[in-house]
Amino acid sequence: MIVSFIPSIAYCQVGTNGTKTWLDKDNNIKILFNTTPAQPTIATPSILSFTVQNLATGKPVTNLLARVAILGGATNQETTFQMTNISAPDGHYTVNVIFQDIGTYQVITRVTSQSHNVSSLASFTVAVPALQSTLKLLGGNYIIGISLIIAMAAGVASFLILKITVYKG
Secondary structure: OOOOOOOOOEEEEEOOOOOEEEEEOOOOEEEEEEEEOOOOOOOOEEEEEEEEEEOOOOOEOOOEEEEEEEEEOOOOOEEEEEEEEEEEOOOEEEEEEEOOOOEEEEEEEEEEEOOOOOEEEEEEEEEEOHHHHHHHHOOOOHHHHHHHHHHHHHHHHHHHHHHHHHHHO
């Protein structure tokens, strides 16, 4: 008996609106992925949205079951979130998550049709940056952040001038 292993070929690309696309030509499907908000931040609810379409027609692939796993965290290999048996009768499903740490997360989804004639695995990357979390602590306002930095610098400068004046006097 001869066993042949030919890996499936799939491609991922990012659209101009932030939607990422996973193309699975072997199964004739594409999976669209986006996040709300477009740039997730730590400790804030985010929605991960998936849409499964027929690659040739663009129509939704219906009656799907999905599974989502998110890998990330300090070691970048921990499973931080996993959800199974997600029903997608119209080819669309969402998952609500809260990213607890900054870093890059790998979002892996597996979709299977209930008739088992379609099965595909897709992977997407979500970055949760440090800058966003720092600005979140400042109320998300650049002016407040810059004002605080200037005020702290002015306070330190005033203290040093006062100390030098007292020392010389």
